[in-house]
Amino acid sequence: xxxxxxxxxxxxxxxxxxxxxxxxxxxxxxxxxxxxxxxxxxxxxxxxxxxxxxxxxxxxxxxxxxxxxxxxxxxxxxxxxxxxxxxxxxxxxxxxxxxxxxxxxxxxxxxxxxxxxxxxxxxxxxxxxxxxxxxxxxxx
Amino acid sequence: xxxxxxxxxxxxxxxxxxxxxxxxxxxxxxxxxxxxxxxxxxxxxxxxxxxxxxxxxxxxxxxxxxxxxxxxxxxxxxxxxxxxxxxxxxxxxxxxxxxxxxxxxxxxxxxxxxxxxxxxxxxxxxxxxxxxxxxxxxxxxxxxxxxxxxxxxxxxxxxxxxxxxxxxxxxxxxxxxxxxxxxxxxxxxxxxxxxxxxxxxxxxxxxxxxxxxxxxxxxxxxxxxxxxxxxxxxxxxxxxxxxxxxxxxxxxxxxxxxxxxxxxxxxxxxxxxxxxxx
Numbered sequence: 001x002x003x004x005x006x007x008x009x010x011x012x013x014x015x016x017x018x019x020x021x022x023x024x025x026x027x028x029x030x031x032x033x034x035x036x037x038x039x040x041x042x043x044x045x046x047x048x049x050x051x052x053x054x055x056x057x058x059x060x061x062x063x064x065x066x067x068x069x070x071x072x073x074x075x076x077x078x079x080x081x082x083x084x085x086x087x088x089x090x091x092x093x094x095x096x097x098x099x100x101x102x103x104x105x106x107x108x109x110x111x112x113x114x115x116x117x118x119x120x121x122x123x124x125x126x127x128x129x130x131x132x133x134x135x136x137x138x139x140x
Numbered sequence: 141x142x143x144x145x146x147x148x149x150x151x152x153x154x155x156x157x158x159x160x161x162x163x164x165x166x167x168x169x170x171x172x173x174x175x176x177x178x179x180x181x182x183x184x185x186x187x188x189x190x191x192x193x194x195x196x197x198x199x200x201x202x203x204x205x206x207x208x209x210x211x212x213x214x215x216x217x218x219x220x221x222x223x224x225x226x227x228x229x230x231x232x233x234x235x236x237x238x239x240x241x242x243x244x245x246x247x248x249x250x251x252x253x254x255x256x257x258x259x260x261x262x263x264x265x266x267x268x269x270x271x272x273x274x275x276x277x278x279x280x281x282x283x284x285x286x287x288x289x290x291x292x293x294x295x296x297x298x299x300x301x302x303x304x305x306x307x308x309x310x311x312x313x314x315x316x317x318x319x320x321x322x323x324x325x326x327x328x329x330x331x332x333x334x335x336x337x338x339x340x341x342x343x344x345x346x347x348x349x350x351x352x353x354x355x356x357x358x359x360x361x362x363x364x365x366x367x368x369x370x371x372x373x374x375x376x377x378x379x380x381x382x383x384x385x386x387x388x389x390x391x392x393x394x395x396x397x398x399x400x401x402x403x404x405x406x407x408x409x410x411x412x413x414x415x416x417x418x
Contacts, residue, residue, distance in 0.1 A: 065257040065303055083302040084350060086295030093288040097346055127258045134296060135254035137247065 007112075008103065011039055019116040028117075040109055041102060046073075047109035056114040057121040061130035068120075069133070070107040078107050079133045088136065144269070144319060145182060145355055145378070147205065148197045149403050149415040152224055180301060183347055183381075184323040186357025188274055190374065190405075191323035193222040193413065194355075195271050198321060200225060204234035206316075208268035211256065212240050213249055215277045223411035239267070246278040246289060253293075256300050265311070266304045270297060272322040279343060290343045294350035297322065322351070348381045360404070368406060375418070376403040 007015075014035055021029050028036075036044040050056070055071040068080040072089060080087050085096075085104050092105040114120040125133070184191045192214075199210045200221070212218075218240055221230075243249040249272070255261065256270075272278075279290050297320055304318035328341040348354075359365075360373035378401040402418035 061257070063257045063259060063262070064307065081295050081299040083299045084295050086291050088288070088292065092291075097287045097291055098342070128255075131251065131255040131258060134299075135247075135250035136292060137251060 011103075011112075014039060015112055015116045018113070019118075022117045040104075043102060043104070043106045043109050046106040047113055049073075050106060050110035051113045051117065051119065054119070054121060056110050056119075057123050059123050059125050059130065059133065061125050061127045063127050063130070065127070065130050065134075067130065067133055068111045069123075070110055072107060079136070080108055080111055081134075144198050144202055144206075145184075145194070145321070146401070148194065148201050149376070151201065152197070152413055153415050153417075180305070180317050181298060181320040181351045182322075182353045182355055183351040184321060184355045184357070185326065185344075187359070187374075188323070188325050190357055190407070190413075191325070192273050193224070193411075194357075195273050195321065195323055196222050197224065197413075199238050199269065199271055200230045200234070202269045202319075203237040204230045206268070207234070208237065208316075209265055210238040210269040210271065211261075211267045212238055212271045212273070213243060213252065214240070214273035215242065215244060216273075217242060222413070224413045243278075246293065249278050250293060250296060253296050253300055257303055262304070262307055266307045266318070268304070268308060268316065268318050270301055270304075270318065270320045272297065272320075275322050275324040275347070276327075276343075287342055287346050290346040291349070294347055298350050320351075322347075351381060354379050354381055357405070370409050372407040374405040374407070376405050376415070377401070378403075 014032065018028055018032050018036075021027075021032060033044075033048075036048075040047070050070065050073075053071070057069045059067050059069055066082050068082065070078045070080060070087075072078055078087050078089055085108055086092070087105050087107045089105055089107055092108070095101045096103065096105060111120075184194060195212070196218070199212050202208050202210050241252055243252050253270070256267065261267070275290075275293070278293065279286050301318040301320045305315075308315040308318060324344070324347060326341045326344050328344070354377075356377045356379070358375045358377065360375050362373075365373040404416050404418050406414050406416075408414075
């Protein structure tokens with residue numbers, strides 16, 4: 001089965017459920033945590049750790065362009081796109097692209113979770129800085 | 141963007157075929173706002189020089205028929221327009237709508253695409269068509285780096301065209317989306333026409349994750365082709381990569397195959413191209 005770069009319906013529904021539950025109770029109920037682990041495997045707990053550490057920032061520039069930046073476990077910064085799945089991390093290259101074993105890595109999952117829980121940080125950058133981040137030529 | 145390609149095919153049909161087939165006045169009828177059948181991204185697979193001609197025809201069609209801005213990325217200078225355009229020469233004003241960029245490396249291409257959101261590139265209007273000629277020229281080296289680079293470039297192209305669509309619609313809600321078309325020549329020879337399994341080419345596998353449709357050019361080696369004499373005959377197949385399908389609930393094999401749309405292309409010794417529906 002070929003994995004695509006866009007989210008399967010079951011995952012989309014899960015994030016909607018998490019968003020609703022979190023809005024109402026400020027936590028993710030156990031049944032949704034279990035569902036998260038079932039759908040995403042080991043990635044799920046690692047992503048939740050990243051969420052706890054406030055690792056996801058939405059960057060915006062004056063042109064209106066946006067991107068997500070995730071601070072990985074090692075402190076390294078990963079720039080992810082808003083409209084499709086890509087992460088420069090080794091896990092994405094290996095597990096997702098090469099081995100086709102999952103649709104996304106913990107960084108992209110952390111983005112989805114932060115968005116669902118509305119805990120994404122916000123930051124502004126200049127247009128040229130945004131271009132550098134998107135092209136991967138920004139200094140780390 | 142298969143609709144722009146289909147417009148190209150219709151425009152360059154032989155005169156006799158045009159008389160027989162009803163061609164809509166605006167071959168852009170698929171460009172109506174909110175038309176969800178419009179695919180925003182197409183990967184053109186096959187012979188590099190034919191792909192390049194098709195890309196140029198698409199650029200000219202978009203600039204002259206649709207009046208939209210086009211950005212065309214290629215490593216090699218465009219020396220001349222395809223022979224087919226010499227019969228219906230586009231106006232200088234429409235050619236000015238096409239911006240040709242010649243990035244030399246993948247890094248250059250990434251920077252130029254990443255910079256498309258900046259105001260000097262979106263004024264007075266943002267581009268509505270992004271074209272990249274010969275992806276394989278930009279992606280080279282060993283396989284695992286290739287896959288990640290291919291994913292980065294494809295994702296950047298898709299995200300950029302998504303952003304430009306947003307800007308276009310902000311400025312004019314009835315705007316058509318920004319489209320993307322790129323050509324790629326696979327090294328792997330076991331490629332089948334009609335958009336079938338690409339499991340043997342790891343780069344193509346990655347590209348398939350991001351591009352919604354494939355247009356495959358396949359040399360016709362049948363008797364009909366031999367009988368065509370000096371003309372080259374090619375089969376052209378349009379097929380969906382299934383990117384909008386729910387990957388969890390449908391196996392690729394079980395999914396009803398998107399009916400490939402088939403065309404035939406004949407190329408005369410002088411290089412002029414003629415299409416007809418298969």
